[in-house]
Amino acid sequence: MADNVENKDTQESSFRDQILRDLEQLKQERLAQQPAEETSVSVDDLRRRFDVNQVEVTPVEEADSSIEVTQEIPLVDQVTETISTEEVVEDAPAKETQMLDGVFVETQPLNEVPQPEETPLAPVEDLDATVVHHFSMEEHKELLAEHTNTLEETIVPTVTEEENKSTRKHTRSRASVNHHRKKREKTATRIVMTVIAVVLLAVAVTGVTGYTYVKSSLEPINTKATKTLQVEIPEGSTTLEIGKILEKKHLIKNATIFNYYAKLKSYNNFQSGYYNLSQSMSVDELSKALQESGTAAPQEPIAGKILIVEGSTIKQIAQAITDNVNTKQKDDKTKFSSDEFLKLVADEAFINKMVAAYPKLFANLPAADSGVIYRLEGYLFPATYEYSDSTTMEQLVEKMIVAMDERLQPYYDQLTAKGLDVNSLLTMASLVEKEGSTDEDRRTIAGVFYNRINAGMPLQSNIAILYAMGKLGEKTTLAEDAAVDTSIDSPYNIYANTGLMPGPVDSPSQAAIEATFNPNKTNNYYFVADVKTGTVYYSETLEQHEQNVATYVNSQIGN
Numbered sequence: 001m002a003d004n005v006e007n008k009d010t011q012e013s014s015f016r017d018q019i020l021r022d023l024e025q026l027k028q029e030r031l032a033q034q035p036a037e038e039t040s041v042s043v044d045d046l047r048r049r050f051d052v053n054q055v056e057v058t059p060v061e062e063a064d065s066s067i068e069v070t071q072e073i074p075l076v077d078q079v080t081e082t083i084s085t086e087e088v089v090e091d092a093p094a095k096e097t098q099m100l101d102g103v104f105v106e107t108q109p110l111n112e113v114p115q116p117e118e119t120p121l122a123p124v125e126d127l128d129a130t131v132v133h134h135f136s137m138e139e140h141k142e143l144l145a146e147h148t149n150t151l152e153e154t155i156v157p158t159v160t161e162e163e164n165k166s167t168r169k170h171t172r173s174r175a176s177v178n179h180h181r182k183k184r185e186k187t188a189t190r191i192v193m194t195v196i197a198v199v200l201l202a203v204a205v206t207g208v209t210g211y212t213y214v215k216s217s218l219e220p221i222n223t224k225a226t227k228t229l230q231v232e233i234p235e236g237s238t239t240l241e242i243g244k245i246l247e248k249k250h251l252i253k254n255a256t257i258f259n260y261y262a263k264l265k266s267y268n269n270f271q272s273g274y275y276n277l278s279q280s281m282s283v284d285e286l287s288k289a290l291q292e293s294g295t296a297a298p299q300e301p302i303a304g305k306i307l308i309v310e311g312s313t314i315k316q317i318a319q320a321i322t323d324n325v326n327t328k329q330k331d332d333k334t335k336f337s338s339d340e341f342l343k344l345v346a347d348e349a350f351i352n353k354m355v356a357a358y359p360k361l362f363a364n365l366p367a368a369d370s371g372v373i374y375r376l377e378g379y380l381f382p383a384t385y386e387y388s389d390s391t392t393m394e395q396l397v398e399k400m401i402v403a404m405d406e407r408l409q410p411y412y413d414q415l416t417a418k419g420l421d422v423n424s425l426l427t428m429a430s431l432v433e434k435e436g437s438t439d440e441d442r443r444t445i446a447g448v449f450y451n452r453i454n455a456g457m458p459l460q461s462n463i464a465i466l467y468a469m470g471k472l473g474e475k476t477t478l479a480e481d482a483a484v485d486t487s488i489d490s491p492y493n494i495y496a497n498t499g500l501m502p503g504p505v506d507s508p509s510q511a512a513i514e515a516t517f518n519p520n521k522t523n524n525y526y527f528v529a530d531v532k533t534g535t536v537y538y539s540e541t542l543e544q545h546e547q548n549v550a551t552y553v554n555s556q557i558g559n
Contacts, residue, residue, distance in 0.1 A: 240256070303334075411517055
């Protein structure tokens with residue numbers, strides 16, 4: 001029995017020493033970690049660290065070996081204080097007590113834990129005097145609560161108050177640093193994005209501005225300009241030098257752009273000489289004008305232009321000479337008047353002067369008593385004519401006569417071989433001009449007219465009747481065209497009269513003159529045009545022709 005008690009006391013002393021050493025080690029570790037850790041130590045940590053339930057105590061055999069004693073070590077938070085006698089508690093008021101294996105033992109305060117000393121074993125004979133008190137579960141819980149309060153008073157307050165203050169200060173400091181860093185990053189990001197946006201905007205503005213400037217540099221300086229400027233291009237001038245001359249004359253905005261544009265468009269054959277150019281001309285128009293040969297001597301600048309449309313009559317030309325087509329304004333007029341023009345073309349003195357000046361052209365000019373309305377009808381070539389401030393009406397009309405004379409030069413020597421003269425050529429061409437819309441139709445229609453003349457048949461063209469009625473060139477309806485008076489008493493009535501009229505009814509184009517001079521040879525004697533599509537249908541017999549008229553003309557009149 002004594003041996004068993006001695007062994008039990010030895011185990012309790014050893015286990016108590018182990019517990020004290022572990023508590024000292026825990027305290028030292030916590031004290032060492034306080035400056036580095038940013039979180040406080042709680043009793044729960046101590047409880048998790050010392051789960052004494054995981055430690056087993058070897059059972060102590062009693063003397064009779066029939067009873068086995070097994071002690072289960074409670075958790076640290078369940079450790080209860082034990083005392084051996086009431087005298088022990090009274091003799092050590094400054095010391096803490098703990099209960100180990102259900103027995104109270106003396107311990108030093110946790111903040112001053114000494115090295116454990118061996119506790120002498122009580123003599124066997126004194127065991128009966130020793131009171132060993134075994135506590136119930138309720139007493140364990142009370143002691144546990146009291147011990148927990150002691151631990152919180154000795155360890156937790158120190159950790160949570162001082163360390164938490166430092167931790168909160170450090171946390172606030174770090175949060176402030178993070179806040180300022182994020183703020184600086186946001187500011188830097190905004191600055192970078194602003195710079196990028198400004199750069200992109202500058203590039204875009206520069207591109208748009210550059211494109212706009214180049215585009216405007218290719219356009220006319222002044223679209224409303226009517227006067228021309230005289231420009232001299234010296235021989236051997238480069239494209240850039242020509243551009244500088246034009247820029248100095250305020251005809252273009254930028255010589256460099258002109259240089260690059262001319263190279264881009266392959267305008268590399270500019271001619272030297274004198275040119276009359278206008279601010280209303282674009283760079284492209286100027287480039288094309290400079291590719292024509294300039295005059296050797298300065299010419300008077302042009303004040304405007306007059307357009308004579310192909311197939312125009314004398315009356316229509318009288319209206320055209322009043323319109324200045326050098327500008328896009330419809331109300332821009334020339335200095336010429338219609339009455340002045342009509343009076344001049346009917347002036348016999350002027351006509352005789354022109355006949356003497358251009359004998360080949362007027363070799364067969366209709367006589368005044370031939371029945372013609374205007375002797376010069378058809379002899380004024382349709383084209384665009386420039387005039388200056390000093391240009392007279394006589395000079396203007398003579399320009400038109402000169403232009404026709406130049407176009408007929410290739411035909412003069414061949415007309416006799418074809419049985420033609422200038423008047424018959426121009427008269428036939430004036431009909432062909434109005435009847436045909438394409439060069440091929442004009443040649444075929446001219447061949448039909450020649451077939452009818454050779455066969456002694458009247459030409460039967462409404463064009464001549466409308467001219468005799470003074471309506472040629474005016475807008476008429478299909479019904480009016482179909483209802484023309486073919487019985488009108490006029491030398492231009494080629495329904496009643498065979499052969500040609502006494503003279504032309506309009507100013508034919510170069511294409512109509514060529515078609516009349518070289519017609520297509522066919523067996524057709526009739527033709528009619530679809531009033532809607534303009535397609536011309538030819539026939540050899542009157543029966544076929546009447547069917548075509550009914551299909552392509554009469555059926556369309558009521559629609």
